[in-house]
């Protein structure tokens with residue numbers, strides 16, 4: 001093969017490496033969008049982890065619909081910057097910041113207290129914050145960090161804010177709790193092994209187990225909510241090119257390597273704007289009025305892994321969570 005024929009082949013291969021995924025993404029794998037135009041004037045919303053990623057996009061979207069949005073964040077500098085960014089796009093956005101470190105039950109209580117000092121009702125609670133890593137750590141309350149942050153902190157926040165959600169919900173317009181889980185629950189062992197998590201024997205399953213816990217939590221909470229005017233649903237937002245991966249790939253070079261060589265797989269991943277659509281839909285869409293205990297993916301109700309619907313495991317998780325937070329079993 002001549003040098004020029006070889007160079008032509010290399011150019012074609014390099015161009016296809018970038019063109020094919022862009023084509024696939026825009027034509028074949030077009031991510032679904034929340035199409036609801038519903039306004040939220042007069043509504044109060046809280047989004048956890050709203051300083052970046054899909055949480056920030058969600059906070060901006062709901063504020064654009066007229067809601068007062070509480071951005072519950074761990075890092076207040078990043079939260080102020082995120083608020084400024086949203087205000088640049090929409091100077092009328094009504095955004096308040098509240099500090100929340102989900103890995104600390106004390107911080108969760110303080111967050112709920114300061115919210116309840118300002119507001120008597122809450123219309124939508126979006127439990128978005130989350131982290132994933134391959135390491136084993138314990139929270140300040142001595143709970144495995146993925147379970148502490150992704151499940152237990154949100155469990156506690158929900159319980160403390162439930163009276164405010166019940167105050168705002170009506171039979172025509174129920175208050176909504178939206179729990180951001182992940183398809184990663186399908187890669188979890190089917191039962192939560194509290195001892196192995198705690199001792200670090202399950203170091204590589206921490207994230208998956210916590211995302212399974214999100215679904216089991218939704219299952220039992222939905223049963224307990226009964227005929228209250230509050231719904232709870234879970235979702236998988238998609239695989240998103242957000243900051244989420246920073247704890248798996250802490251090194252900037254590793255990041256660059258991953259994004260260059262996995263570029264073709266961009267056809268199967270989402271931007272943060274695309275990734276936020278399912279939780280925005282779960283929070284506002286009229287078609288989900290009164291719908292509870294479901295799991296959404298790609299703006300549609302789908303079935304999670306069978307073991308994520310197990311009522312016995314759901315109740316076990318509920319008991320464990322109540323004992324860790326010293327709350328009664330009944331809501």
Ligand SMILES: NC(=O)c1ccc[n+]([C@@H]2O[C@H](COP(=O)([O-])OP(=O)(O)OC[C@H]3O[C@@H](n4cnc5c(N)ncnc54)[C@H](OP(=O)(O)O)[C@@H]3O)[C@@H](O)[C@H]2O)c1
Pocket residue numbers: 048049050051052053054055073074075078100101102103127128129130131149180181182183236237238239240241242243244245
């Ligand atoms: N990205 C994906 O592909 C993907 C896939 C499936 C599910 N999800 C889920 O989607 C949600 C949002 O992810 P993302 O992609 O937007 O990730 P992200 O950009 O990393 O955002 C995560 C948010 O959670 C916050 N957070 C982490 N630990 C916290 C803690 N202890 N207390 C309070 N806030 C905490 C982060 O705050 P800091 O800035 O202070 O760290 C950040 O605001 C997560 O629940 C994640 O598990 C993501």
